[in-house]
Amino acid sequence: MAKRSIRDLLRAPAGFTTLDELDPAATPGAREKARAIADLPELLRELSSQQEQLWAEHTRSLLLVLQGMDTSGKDGTIRHVIGGLNPAGTKIVAFKQPTAVELRHDFLWRIRRGLPEPGQTGIFNRSHYEDVLVVRVHRLVPRPVWAARFARINAFEQELGAGGITVVKVLLHISKREQRERLLARLDDPTKRWKFRPGDLEERKRWPAYLRAYDDVVRRCSTPAAPWYVVPADRKWYRNWAVSQLLLETLREMDPHYPQPSFDPAIYRAKLAAERD
């Protein structure tokens, strides 16, 4: 178990300027690979137990926002971390290229529709941040339009917090070199090839532009209400361990409990016992 708070270790620092200064292969808070891998099942068990109590409470929600370059491991995180939770209490939404209908609405419209319900653990596979990332890099809207969104996003996330949704924003930070390895793996493995699209290499050429866009995201939208956690993601074992720890620490602080019954169980126990059948 990590002795130091993983949130303190991974939270974007106050004077954050650029992702270039953060090593994608680092493993803050973890002692060694074998140990982190061995610890994961117990971590996931406690995570699952906490999430079950959040679900039982049916009042507050947790929302994990996953962002990162292609191949940074958003799907893998969902499979390995979220896959351990009770699926009834989770809600996973993948935000892709906006549809025609979605484009006719404000950019937060589809996001609000995807929010977790009370008690649920929501996972955004990409999110409203795409509207200041891909939209900016591809110049899909004029600069003043996307530039105005940082403040909108901060207000939105503050509103979520006030409404009982605790937001955990995770940026999976990989190196360009690691992305090449993962793209090659997708090309080589017939069970992974479907994840590769020729356009992935065009996006890869825009790596510096995406990095700068991510820098702004972290600089401008890491707030006390919803800080960004930058998770070094070149090592998958670390990524899984770190995201599990982040969620667990957050849930421990939320401290959910099975609700006290609003009725006297003894009365209903007696009724059932008195049945003749």
Next chain:
Amino acid sequence: MAKRSIRDLLRAPAGFTTLDELDPAATPGAREKARAIADLPELLRELSSQQEQLWAEHTRSLLLVLQGMDTSGKDGTIRHVIGGLNPAGTKIVAFKQPTAVELRHDFLWRIRRGLPEPGQTGIFNRSHYEDVLVVRVHRLVPRPVWAARFARINAFEQELGAGGITVVKVLLHISKREQRERLLARLDDPTKRWKFRPGDLEERKRWPAYLRAYDDVVRRCSTPAAPWYVVPADRKWYRNWAVSQLLLETLREMDPHYPQPSFDPAIYRAKLAAERD
């Protein structure tokens, strides 16, 4: 592994009349408890592999419709069977008492909105059948209204099949005696008590009325396109094993495959190899 098709064993027979004739504690197709429990992980691995390929195809869908009395194990099935699948490729929707907005629409309106997307494995925790079950038992609409729905449902499910959604309808069949045990367990266990509502005992008094309504559901809506499978559910180990087998047999017949790439992987491999960074 079952030698005989579990679908053949559990499909409601042509001359079906009543659930009274089916033993909720039976274990058709399974040899013994220890063996079924030992076989489950391997079963779930193959299920997960098939589901991953369905997801990769992104064309067809699978829809598991779960119905059953309170405590029949819908949530447990989702946790133990669906919990083994890649959560990104699944979509779980729980249908509760209709909201005011939902009531203003046709009963299938909210159902259509909950359908799985291409590639997804959808799970309905309760479904459109509530509109001929609870709605009938509680006389929420006049008889002619609910009575007309059987034909609507059959047409709807045929439409789903034509649209590429394979429907697997599972009725979790428990005994009234077993329900008592499970309600008592919920009352006794502080981690389960939140699942108990005082109204559960009122519903239990309507057991015969629900049984007759379920009889009609199976009689009138078990069609070649979407048959009902009646899964004896007094034994949880059998329920998990049988539902996994049903899904696996269905997926094997659908026979999904990782899609062939529409591009030449060698070209992109060469491009990545030629990079200097």
